[in-house]
Amino acid sequence: MEKIKIGICGYGNLGKGIENEINKSLDMELVAVFTKREPDKLTINSSAKVVNVTEIAKWKDKIDVMIMCGGSATDLPIQVPEFAKFFNTVDSFDTHKKIPEYFETVDKVAKENNHVSIISIGWDPGLFSLMRLYSNSILQDGSTYTFWGKGVSQGHSDAIRRIAGVKNAVQYTIPNDEAIKKVRAGEAPTLTTREKHFRECFVVLEDGANKEEIEKQIKEMPNYFDEYDTTVHFIFEEELKENHNRLPHGGFVIHSGNTGDNNSHVMEFSLKLDSNPEFTSSVLIAYARANYRLQKLKDYGAKTIFDIPPKMLSNESDDELRKKLL
Amino acid sequence: MEKIKIGICGYGNLGKGIENEINKSLDMELVAVFTKREPDKLTINSSAKVVNVTEIAKWKDKIDVMIMCGGSATDLPIQVPEFAKFFNTVDSFDTHKKIPEYFETVDKVAKENNHVSIISIGWDPGLFSLMRLYSNSILQDGSTYTFWGKGVSQGHSDAIRRIAGVKNAVQYTIPNDEAIKKVRAGEAPTLTTREKHFRECFVVLEDGANKEEIEKQIKEMPNYFDEYDTTVHFIFEEELKENHNRLPHGGFVIHSGNTGDNNSHVMEFSLKLDSNPEFTSSVLIAYARANYRLQKLKDYGAKTIFDIPPKMLSNESDDELRKKLL
Numbered sequence: 001m002e003k004i005k006i007g008i009c010g011y012g013n014l015g016k017g018i019e020n021e022i023n024k025s026l027d028m029e030l031v032a033v034f035t036k037r038e039p040d041k042l043t044i045n046s047s048a049k050v051v052n053v054t055e056i057a058k059w060k061d062k063i064d065v066m067i068m069c070g071g072s073a074t075d076l077p078i079q080v081p082e083f084a085k086f087f088n089t090v091d092s093f094d095t096h097k098k099i100p101e102y103f104e105t106v107d108k109v110a111k112e113n114n115h116v117s118i119i120s121i122g123w124d125p126g127l128f129s130l131m132r133l134y135s136n137s138i139l140q141d142g143s144t145y146t147f148w149g150k151g152v153s154q155g156h157s158d159a160i161r162r163i164a165g166v167k168n169a170v171q172y173t174i175p176n177d178e179a180i181k182k183v184r185a186g187e188a189p190t191l192t193t194r195e196k197h198f199r200e201c202f203v204v205l206e207d208g209a210n211k212e213e214i215e216k217q218i219k220e221m222p223n224y225f226d227e228y229d230t231t232v233h234f235i236f237e238e239e240l241k242e243n244h245n246r247l248p249h250g251g252f253v254i255h256s257g258n259t260g261d262n263n264s265h266v267m268e269f270s271l272k273l274d275s276n277p278e279f280t281s282s283v284l285i286a287y288a289r290a291n292y293r294l295q296k297l298k299d300y301g302a303k304t305i306f307d308i309p310p311k312m313l314s315n316e317s318d319d320e321l322r323k324k325l326l
Numbered sequence: 327m328e329k330i331k332i333g334i335c336g337y338g339n340l341g342k343g344i345e346n347e348i349n350k351s352l353d354m355e356l357v358a359v360f361t362k363r364e365p366d367k368l369t370i371n372s373s374a375k376v377v378n379v380t381e382i383a384k385w386k387d388k389i390d391v392m393i394m395c396g397g398s399a400t401d402l403p404i405q406v407p408e409f410a411k412f413f414n415t416v417d418s419f420d421t422h423k424k425i426p427e428y429f430e431t432v433d434k435v436a437k438e439n440n441h442v443s444i445i446s447i448g449w450d451p452g453l454f455s456l457m458r459l460y461s462n463s464i465l466q467d468g469s470t471y472t473f474w475g476k477g478v479s480q481g482h483s484d485a486i487r488r489i490a491g492v493k494n495a496v497q498y499t500i501p502n503d504e505a506i507k508k509v510r511a512g513e514a515p516t517l518t519t520r521e522k523h524f525r526e527c528f529v530v531l532e533d534g535a536n537k538e539e540i541e542k543q544i545k546e547m548p549n550y551f552d553e554y555d556t557t558v559h560f561i562f563e564e565e566l567k568e569n570h571n572r573l574p575h576g577g578f579v580i581h582s583g584n585t586g587d588n589n590s591h592v593m594e595f596s597l598k599l600d601s602n603p604e605f606t607s608s609v610l611i612a613y614a615r616a617n618y619r620l621q622k623l624k625d626y627g628a629k630t631i632f633d634i635p636p637k638m639l640s641n642e643s644d645d646e647l648r649k650k651l652l
Binding site: 017020021024025096099100103120125127129130131132133134136137138139140141184257259260263264265266267268269270271272273274275278279281282283286289304305306307308309310311313314315318319321322323325326 | 351453467595601605607649
């Protein structure tokens, strides 16, 4: 079997997760890792080439799919529209509000260059979006709820770390079990932000920092914490490193709807993940496979998870899928 | 908005469920119901025409999608290959073992006649198949488990009713909570048929029937009950009619898999349905919409749920979907 040639752009948690899975993959091979760092100083876990990202265009014809592993704030909005000139791409752009604009930008470049760019892949946006679409299309008379957690929110942890006097911090988003119970029972409750999730923070202070003042700053932080019930624990750095060094996450998409003479139905999809970046990597890889299939069909342009026929994620034939999984 | 013109072939629980939902639909209209019965003697719940199924070919150009609502044992394998000559079809053929052969037969007819035939739609086969595909493609190093219930199995209820001395019967399939717990914990247990599900039967006897003998016959019935722990309750007809007259069902697809350095992830999809036929109707309607979209693309032939881009189920534009659901 001819293997799909993969490039990784960005070697953080996500890039490492992808490398790890491709090392085990039967239908893909990792060709090169592109990094902003000095290639000589980066040790990776495979025999792929390490290349400075400024050289990326030279690899134009050597890579079938470039998996873009940068962040959504500053990397992806710059890199993807630029690199879609040279490559078929998959990314995990996750700033929900900016997706429509980002889609248009990437779509234009991809179409002009006969490339396929699959955007906003992962679990939310991603698999959770898919569940929202399936459930809303099937039970149109219904309500959909998304709950996140229990898991580490990188954005909220970062926000705490930016407070003067904070040395380190980890923030967990925790869904409210009582709210989930109501939704599961088909009650279609009206829930405020505060009723859906709690926030729990583990914070290491700099010497001499003011506990009360910092706790107040966290709890009142606009957008991040002010609309939530937040608990703050001050702990020592060793405890943070020992007990809060992993990146678990997960969540629930629950849709309840009615048909006929008041019959109620509940559709639920949930994820429980030991490692958010490793699971996201696995989703990106499956969509890299779909990207390759779309190239063969010359179906160019930007695509989202909504556009992709499910079978394209698999490395089995249509026949096998009908036999084994239908 | 131009409405999708729908036909219903077969007016049992499924056909009635479809009629009910299409009455509420914004983008579809029910044109005709085709029945084996005398049309004059059939009262329906809409203003659609009632037509004897022998006249179906005359409606060739008046219907965009024919939803086939017959049974998998004797109706669909005969009707769909015949009617796919005249119509674009959607069906819920659910004899898992025979799907590959059925697909080939329908595919040939649909392609020869420039029609789209979406087969085996519902929740299993259907949405559960989809979850098996997504989860296996994403976490390739993993195990998938499907549990059904708690719900009424029509096949098992029928099997009991065929026993001499049985007047009426309802059988519930019940998943084993202990087994589900192990699977959810990512233990990937090896489970026998007996360990996955229980069977509970509510049976009304004919006068003078032998309780012990019938209970033995049920519990030892090959394929249906012999590999399960089965409970049999003998009750009066009134109780059966009062407490067991609905068709609830549901189930779970749970996939656990690993990435990286022994990180475990669990993906779970579940359904809890008050009415199995009404929910199945809703799935069929969403795929009738997809059928119409595929016709516009001239993408003819037999299709399964694996082939259909998720966005085709929705009546919203791609733009709206990206804005609202991604």
